[in-house]
Amino acid sequence: MNSTNYQHCQHAHCESGVTSNLLKYAGMDISEPLAFGIGAGIFFGHLPFVKVSGTPGTTFRTWPGTIFKQVTKTLGVKVHTQSFKSVDKAMQALDDVLATGKPVGMLSSVYYLPYLPDAFRFHFNSHNLIAYGKQNGEYLISDPVMEEVSTIKPEDLIKARFAKGFPEPKGFMYYVNEVPPTVDFEYAIKKGIKKTCFMILSPPIPWFGNNAIFLLAKKVKDYPKKLTPRKAALYLGNIIRMQEEIGTGGAGFRFLYAAFLQEAADILQKQELREFAEELTQIGDNWRNFAYSAARLMKDRKSDLVSFDELSDMLYNIGTEEKQFFERLKQVKW
Template sequence: MTQFSHTQTAHCESGVISNMFRHYGLEISEPMAFGIGAGIFFGHLPFVKVNGVPGTTYRIWPGAIFSRVCKRLGVKMESHKFGSPDKAMQALDEVIAKGIPVGMQSSVYYLPYFPASYRFHFNAHNLVVYGKENGDYLVSDPIMDTVTTIDHENLVQARFAKGFPEPKGKMYYPVSVPKQVDFRGPIRAGIKQACYYMLKIPMPMFGVKGIRFLAKRVKDYPAKVGDRRAGLYLGNIIRMQEEIGTGGAGFRFMYAAFLQEAGLLLKNEELKAIGKELTAVGDLWRNFAFSAGRVCKARAADNMSYGDLGNMLLHIADEEEKVFRRLSKVKI
């Protein structure tokens, strides 16, 4: 049976990268993977509905972190999707029989080791299957505190869940991993890309402009869509921030940890200082979620309004813009 060193992480995609690469002798922390992959982002997409309400994202789209890290560190990956569950499970069995841990995309809803309250229809969750025992698959899910198992039927359902994005049995595994890499170039490339996405995308829905775009919409929610839908819209912003993956504030804290680690590695004090500034921005996001939750529950004792929430978001946008403008000018 393949031995696999499992470490619990904050986010599934960057966690799988860290755990899987470590298995092959390439030591990389989860924050470093997240930073090199330029995972930090913001987007508010009113035309992309999630369960009938506008979608908000605090990180780059699923799969992007993985592909960028592999490219920048010189890791070669094998990746497959499948038209049928039988072919997908046969391919998985063949690879793990060779002692190769396999990463895969799955739906959270069909993972029985998750508590019922955490099982919802989210099809971009990443995990590692590293073996098979008594008909069950051995699983390293990076957001769990220890390894676990899953039966054949539930794994098939998780790999072939319907809805966007359809996993289609996606599985991937490294075929070539360098034991040592020079992180300076990948760190520089990751920071440059993150600054571009946060500051320079011309469309108003993305980056710091996207936070301001959302702020204006939040202020108008009650007048535009009515109190009931306003509550649903606001609730989804909180859910996407605090429950999906690592959450908006969590991704800010993780990127701040990357900047601290990069500053230590490159002996760059400014990177460390900017990391502290971004940690403070993460605290602002947490405060926003708390206040928004009170508004959703109509707890008016603190007299918080949708207008106040919009102003909180505008302040967050200003602070994030300061951080990324400063970061874009750092010499690495």
Template sequence: MIIEKVAFPGGQHCETTTLGALLRHEGLDLSEPMLFGLGEGLGFVYWDARNMDFPFLGGRTKPATITRTVAERLGLTLHVHETTSPRRAWQNVAAALTAGRPVGLQLDSYHLDYFTTKVHFGGHFVAMYGYDDTHAHLIDTAQQGGAVTTTLSSLALARAERGPMTARNLSYTVVGPAVRPGLGDAIRTAVRNNAHAFLDPPIANLGHRGIGKAARQVTRWLERAGDPTRDLRLAASLMEHGGTGGALFRAMYRDFLAECATIVDDDNLRLGHRMYAEIAPLWTEVAGHIAAAGTTGDPDQLTRASAILSDLADRERRAMQTLAGIPAA
């Protein structure tokens, strides 16, 4: 059972790659930055729970929220299924594929055969476009191989895993509108909403306040780490290479704003794009200093990272204040 011509070449982020593949099958071809931005995906979280080995810096909103928000912005019909029953979970997927629709899945990448780095991450997404007696056929990011396969047994384990950011065998399909939606109003709404959420986070770990907290905490990371070489280098790698598109999703959001400026004529939008064009390289600098601290054990590298993060908290606050000023059409 294989659905032909399901693809999203070059995808960098798992959820937008999955959504892009589903929408392409529906005849709606949007860039990955556009999907990320319309999904109001940009965020920041400094996460350091008691059961965590090391703090996590995240640059986007919670899993599945991008997909749900894009569906709302573009008038898509989104059918979502969750269940604790493995049998029902498979039936949900098989029924959609039999009906000719690829299926989005949220799962734990640890169990997928083609992942060479075995780390539990329950917020991973793939698009499934077929199966045979032993394997599932999936679309993942370019970094993971694009069109890949995993055994049906490993897929079942990945879907059923419990833990942080996991879902209960979550699957979904998308039905596109009969006519390609206009993007102007959707862009204005998405940019304003994302800006307001970033500027007014409910807790200090999120948004621009979270960046400021990271600036204060990062200088202690050599003492905080169980294995500084491993922990700091992994944190830096996740910022640049962990499906973020570089610079903790800021490069992707910069590209979204650049594309928006060709569709919406607004001075605030153009200024916001220029501001994020300056912001994105600074996140890459932060990642570089964190990686260097892990390699050398030099605390001065973390002092430099802290100074840039303090600057970024202010820069992103001002950029989002600018973008929040985009008027409705």
């Protein structure tokens, strides 16, 4: 039993990739950047007090699950989502849906996915993937970050779906029931952009949105004073990994969002958005420069080529650029 005409398509990011692949199968042509933008995926957050394997948490995207939810809600797609307490029920429900020929999206922990390179297998519990069938007792998996499809043994899939920790996937699965005959992309794009501007500009607290870039800049400045050289290097390394390693499409989702703005410009026939895309590409390049400089500093801990002060200044500048960028994006007249 499988969705025989299911088309695997590689994407940069797991959640927007799964959203795009599931909707394409259901008959709605939506690219990954479009899904990411409508889903208001771009974000920034820095939580010094939430330690992820010993280093402060940094994120360049919104809370897992919100992209799929936002996209399907604004486009009027009927979906089914479900969490489970019982492993048996979760696997039975998966098999039942697959038997109807529908591909199913699931939350999983990358630690328990044997087909992924070992280098990336940490306890990260919010990875999205699609099962599109079952063959010879194994599940056929379309993982959007992979170039090709994979297979997984049921016992591994169970571990991945019921991984412990925070957040727990609890066997969460989702699939598309019905896409509407006509879709209003224009409305959805505007709504997505508005939500993004709100999420990035409005939080009055230092840990979320644009403010958090300045918070991070401040913290980085203090690293040499407050941390051992080893810890300081690990903290910096973690920012780079969140920005580049974890399927972000480059520059912590900034390029992905710029690609969205470009596509939005075509759909809405709005030249202005193309200019915004160009500007964000430049900001993304600055993020890449930051990562490159940070890596150089880590490599040679005594290096005076780049200092923590300079890294902090780079972040501060990026923060200012993004602030102006989103403030102007918010002002766009529709």
